[in-house]
Amino acid sequence: MISVLSTPTRLVTNQVDPLHELEEHLIRNQCAIERWFRCQWQTTPPPFYGSVDLRNAGFKLAPIDTNLFPAGFNNLNPEHEALHITAIQHYLDQYHPSLQRLLLLPENHTRNLYYLENVARLAELLREAGLELRIASWMLEEAHTHELPSGERLLIEPLRRVGARLQVDDFDPQMILLNNDLSGGVPEILQGLEQTLLPPLAAGWQTRRKSQHFAHYRRLAVDFAEVVDIDPWLIDPFFRRCTEINFLQAEGLDCLVTNVDAVIAEIAERYRHYGIDARPFVIVKADAGTYGMGVMTAYSGTELRELNRKARTRMAKSKEGLPVSDVFIQEGVYTFERTPEDFVAEPVVYLLGQQVLGGFYRVHREKGEDESLNAPGAHFEPMAFAEPGINPCRKSAPDAPINRHYAYGVIARLALLAAAREAEDWAKAGR
Amino acid sequence: MISVLSTPTRLVTNQVDPLHELEEHLIRNQCAIERWFRCQWQTTPPPFYGSVDLRNAGFKLAPIDTNLFPAGFNNLNPEHEALHITAIQHYLDQYHPSLQRLLLLPENHTRNLYYLENVARLAELLREAGLELRIASWMLEEAHTHELPSGERLLIEPLRRVGARLQVDDFDPQMILLNNDLSGGVPEILQGLEQTLLPPLAAGWQTRRKSQHFAHYRRLAVDFAEVVDIDPWLIDPFFRRCTEINFLQAEGLDCLVTNVDAVIAEIAERYRHYGIDARPFVIVKADAGTYGMGVMTAYSGTELRELNRKARTRMAKSKEGLPVSDVFIQEGVYTFERTPEDFVAEPVVYLLGQQVLGGFYRVHREKGEDESLNAPGAHFEPMAFAEPGINPCRKSAPDAPINRHYAYGVIARLALLAAAREAEDWAKAGR
Structure with a gap:
């Protein structure tokens, strides 16, 4: 709560x-x-x-x-949910109207339940706003569902690279949303992609x-x-x-x-x-x-x-x-x-x-x-x-x-x- | 209520x-x-x-x-007020970023208190969204403050035309918002203005x-x-x-x-x-x-x-x-x-x-x-x-x-x- x-x-x-x-x-x-x-x-x-x-x-x-x-999306007031959803919708209206399939890349420290609650909440808002969303990690060999204290279930899947694109199974996202601050540097799998990254790689703390x-x-x-x-x-x-x-x-x-x-x-x-x-x-x-x-x-x-x-x-x-x-x-x-x-x-x-x-x-x-x-x-x-x-x-x-x-x-x-x-x-x- | x-x-x-x-x-x-x-x-x-x-x-x-x-803005759920305010803000972001001074022209049947509650509510939302707003009527000779059943006070001022612009006192709006459906036709004072009207005059029921x-x-x-x-x-x-x-x-x-x-x-x-x-x-x-x-x-x-x-x-x-x-x-x-x-x-x-x-x-x-x-x-x-x-x-x-x-x-x-x-x-x- x-x-x-x-x-x-x-x-x-x-x-x-x-x-x-x-x-x-x-x-x-x-x-x-x-x-x-x-x-x-x-x-x-x-x-x-x-x-x-x-x-x-x-x-x-x-x-x-x-x-x-x-x-900390899980720490925001749930009473303002409509505001959070419409903020995403307006961002899409204004900057990426044709975006439909989004891939979310969270941090890899998957044992931090507070952090995973944040990912689950962010994912829910993005889906409620009307995006097809999958969540993946480049550290995973196989998909894993986290059972969170809030009762939410969070599926994180293995990331794969096909040419200059990131994919998850047969899901071919148009854009990549980073919730990973790349403190450990930019892994090779994220370099030279044809998909747009939000924010750009330069936003990582290495640069x-x-x-x-x-x-x-x-x-x-x-x-x-x-x-x-x-x-x-x-x-x-x-x-x-x-x-x-x-x-x-x-x-x-x-x-x-x-x-x-x-x-x-x-x-x-x-x-x-x-x-x-x-x-x-x-x-x-x-x-x-x-x-x-x-x-x-x-x-x-x-x-x-x-x-x-x-x-x-x-x-x-x-x-x-x-x-x-x-x-x-x-x-x-x-x-x-x-x-x-x-x-x-x-x-x-x-x-x-x-x-x-x-x-x-x-x-x-x-x-x-x-x-x-x-x-x-x-x-x-x-x-x-x-x-x-x-x-x-x-x-x-x-x-x-x-x-x-x-x-x-x-x-x-x-x-x-x-x-x-x-x-x-x-x-x-x-x- | x-x-x-x-x-x-x-x-x-x-x-x-x-x-x-x-x-x-x-x-x-x-x-x-x-x-x-x-x-x-x-x-x-x-x-x-x-x-x-x-x-x-x-x-x-x-x-x-x-x-x-x-x-009927007064009939909307007040719990969703934040949504109403941000909807106005997003419209301005996307279509009229430099707009600051807006003039609202409501219907002239000023004895309909339900309608005036609508005008008061709409005006409040526009002001909360961050616009300088005045409300005027071309049927008024002098400013009038309506005391509404909700407890709100609504000031409607006389409209004046200066050249090709509408003004209220020394308030020179950049844009005009019509809440008057012009069923009675388009009065001369609204014709040939250099200010933009939202919606355009053609939205009136005469056309x-x-x-x-x-x-x-x-x-x-x-x-x-x-x-x-x-x-x-x-x-x-x-x-x-x-x-x-x-x-x-x-x-x-x-x-x-x-x-x-x-x-x-x-x-x-x-x-x-x-x-x-x-x-x-x-x-x-x-x-x-x-x-x-x-x-x-x-x-x-x-x-x-x-x-x-x-x-x-x-x-x-x-x-x-x-x-x-x-x-x-x-x-x-x-x-x-x-x-x-x-x-x-x-x-x-x-x-x-x-x-x-x-x-x-x-x-x-x-x-x-x-x-x-x-x-x-x-x-x-x-x-x-x-x-x-x-x-x-x-x-x-x-x-x-x-x-x-x-x-x-x-x-x-x-x-x-x-x-x-x-x-x-x-x-x-x-x-």
Whole structure:
């Protein structure tokens, strides 16, 4: 069963004035915002899907990660199912009207039941939207039906390649949907296909870079801030990047120390400007990669120099063993949102094409407000949004759930637009 | 308050086998159907909105009227609001991305509170979707705020023309949305505008013809029937047309008698073919016009010859006094659907762009299953659909509400597509 958060979260900070101002600006400028997005999507088509991790510090609301292989469809509010189905239908209407047969390639770690529930839910929505869908894996020798805790049954079949096409049995799909982030690299079976892949192979973490994403996001945030008349910092985290870092050998740490301190100084200047009484911090993570591995919080550059061997080993490897060499230093954004039970909560917004689908809170019983909550486990609990966030309500307070989730949807769309700009770069580079 | 029909309607006929077969065909062929529609909308863009009156006889499911100025947005299920808002957003994404300022022109009969509730609801949805909207009338000298039974307040302002543009105060809309069917003709103030009108002026009943609509529908029904492998008659009512009829002077009645009998004979042949034990009938109505005026049921041509003066007077005039001269003779389709309280019910499906929004049943406490139910009044009661009808469910019975409403949505889309083809004709004719 999916938990829906019916009692609103609350912000445990008294520094909410700038955010209320931001939310008011977003609500008041809804018409201009919607038109701006519509025009942006005309020139930069959206990715098929995505999820955006947001942090809400009361004084600031910003994306910290944009995932092009979202893996939490099972955590969305089932009451908004019609919205999810029609979002798929509209994407097809607009971008792939003649598509009928789709092949879904999920991650291969088939023992993660939470993940398989996501695949089952995504598959159900795609079928309900009117697509013929099969699900396959290149790691399987024979078909396997998973019995899931929800009661769903999920059939995953072996993938085969015939010439330049992927097939499953006699099913010849027109297009391939990846729900596998290719952290382990692009397997040969996916290379040189004549079928279109959604998203393209370049969206995999072997080529994708957070710094490229947030560079696009920065430019968009500046443009968008002009539309709604705000300081772009209120929606945009500072960042810097260091290359050729080897944590295990302790190489390149000077760059890290310098840049962590530089970002901290930039944050401190903004905190002083807004009279914010909070301690600046940064998040240090791989420039390529996902999954909460190799992520750390730091309050100063010296902390990086003083990492012990255990901490350096943890930072050295990210998911599926990609060695970390390029490091992304991102302004830490506090998450001052808490559930009624007082656990720290971080919103995750789901999108399909240009459409916000709603989202859920990552609720972590053992993490603090300055830590990444993207660490699934026993203390991780998703709580679906009660409101999908597709429109504000001028009659309600700026921080009412309908308005707060609209603000989340706007910022998430801005992040998805940045990902769409990345895709343009990949296309230009012929990837 | 809007009533939602939570207990399904039932079909009071034992002749449901062909319909179950039709519903099964639609459910089984969902993927092909959805793809077919997507490809159709690529070449023929949908109207902004529409509503389709359907009749469900158990053995047959067919549209009997397609309205391009739908007036029952207040009767839709408010639980599906997110779907209604995103349908508008998707229409804008796809067809008018840069639109921000819209002017709505409703009907001028401002004393009909039911109608004004519709305008208020439509306006709210358009604003929630992110449009700046004003509402105006060319019959008003000064702005007037209506206090509606629902508690909503509806401001209608005087329309003014500045050169080739319509304006309200200093509000200069980029586009005009008509919710006025122009039965009284096209007023001068709407002629020769540089702003785009949705739908175009030619959609008004002064130029639009039911026979043209159903001729397009027939061709589409034949194509569609091939996609789902059914007899097109199961979804398409026979029709014929007579011109130069003057009911008051009893002129042209021979044509009516001959064609009514011909349609009855065609129906009788199909009834025999399917072993249907029901009496064929036709509906005689104006080829141009709306509103249940000048509509009659007939079981034979002789009934037309024997109309008394009162009946002929009733047929002679339609809404806003357009004289009836072209007459549309349509196969009567029984509505064998009944509410749990045993009243006759007729489904009306609402659409926005290519998206089904759901719909409602017209429930009439005093009408029979062979009569038009489109006669608002004390005994008229709308009951919103519980399911929006955007997707079938293979796990449910073919006649479960989710599947029945999917079938309604499919047939309604086919009728809207016919209206889109009409619009192509108008565009070619330079109207």
